[in-house]
Amino acid sequence: MAAEFIRLYPENPDPRRIRQITTVLREGGIIIYPTDTVYGMGCDIFNQKAIERICQIKGVKPQKQNFSFICYDLSNISEYTRALSTPVFKLMKKALPGPYTFILEANNKVPKLLNNRKRTVGIRVPDHSIPRTLVRELGQPILTTSIRDEDDVVEYSTDPELIYEKYRDLVDVVIDGGYGNNIASTVVDCTGEEIEVVRQGLGELSEIL
Template sequence: MLLKIYPENPNPKDIIYVTEELRKGAVVIYPTDTVYGIGCDINNSKAVERVARLKNINLKKEHLSFICYDLSHISDYTKSLSNNTFKIMKRNLPGPFTFILNANSNVPKLFKNNKKTVGIRIPDNNIIRDLVKELGNPILSTSVIDEDDIIEYTTDPELIYEKFSKHVDIVIDGGYGNNTPSTIVNCTNGDLEIIRQGKGELEH
């Protein structure tokens, strides 16, 4: 289904409905502050595997990300951060960044690649953050990527729905998306290294 939710003030009934579907194993396409994302409840292994099949990815090799509600969620899934890393994350989040951090044992085994790291996102978007808050744990995040460079697929939710309606359970129409992905910052070695420059300009 295609579900319209307004990002300025998401309807709580819609948020609760989508959350209940996520708990049942739904795969959902949702807006962020960058490109539209495909995701599910990180604790539902069947849903995670559906996302992996849809994107044709190997869960053990890919860097998949979690969307968290705020920084208080992060310590549940990552090893202790340096003061410098925490301060920079606090200054830049919510925002269009993916921070690669060392994962702890709470991260579902499905996600642990050979480096035992996890990407953390806190997008500046009320819809997806409200979903995470209502769900009570992070949502898997992987971007909607075009097979054919037609940019509209990643920006227009109605075109996204046309393309993915047979593969996902809900497409959330939160308005036009962006076609620039997040900036990826590696924090696993204590220093910060920008792996991919995307929409966000990191403030040190």
């Protein structure tokens, strides 16, 4: 059965459609959705079978994949991580919502399937109403992993209709939120003694430090 293609407007996502999509997530479905950076593929972080399905689609092993997930806001993040130091908290308060993935120490509430051996987890609060509204309606975070393109020039897929053509038989819902960006988030590791940018993406950390 082909995935449903749902158009949502970021400035005012249709509540009825949001509820429809979160029902799919609760039932173990996989969705593709826009963020403030690239389009992502995700599911409920507590549904192990859905996570394993995503790994199959991407051709990766769950234990070797460093997944990130989307939270609604900073208070939401604190439910899944160990206590943040004051400098890290201040930085995240300035940076979020925004195009950053923060690597933090996970607590025991994070499913084991999402943890690598270091017990860390990537957290996002994108500056985009669609994924954040979905998280708020669902009541818990959703996993996020980027939709890549086989094109040699463009690394990430940006056209939701082309994404749908590629993934329509693999996922349950593709959300059309307009053209996506083709630059991923900036990844910031906050688990060491120094805060370190491990991947430079759309977010410029120097502008907020």
